[in-house]
Amino acid sequence: MAGRPEGFEFExxxxxVVVSHHGRRATVLRGSRAQEFLEDVERGDPQELMARVTGNYRRGNERQAREHPRNRGR
Incomplete structure (x- = not known):
């Protein structure tokens, strides 16, 4: 089961809109994308949304990938 995203902030x-993760800049949103982000933050889970816009979120397949023959022994 994937954990909840945490450590994201935006300014x-x-x-x-500058999105950072644990104090390090992760992405910068500009124009209409920034405006959409600010509207979505008010409606949903800000941590989840920031994880998605930065591409830093778990997809639920990590255990399967770990067991793949190519990744064994890592």
Whole structure:
């Protein structure tokens, strides 16, 4: 079972939104994408949303990948 995303923060800077993860900048959203993000943050789980926009989220297949013959012994 995948854990909940955590450690994300965002900051509005003019027409940009800077998303960071554990204090390190992960992505910068600009224009309409930034506006959509700010609207979505009000409606949903901000940590989950920030994990998705940065591409830093678990997909649920980590255990399967670990057992794949190519990855054994790692």
């Amino acid at each position: 509005e800077r003019g027409d940009e």
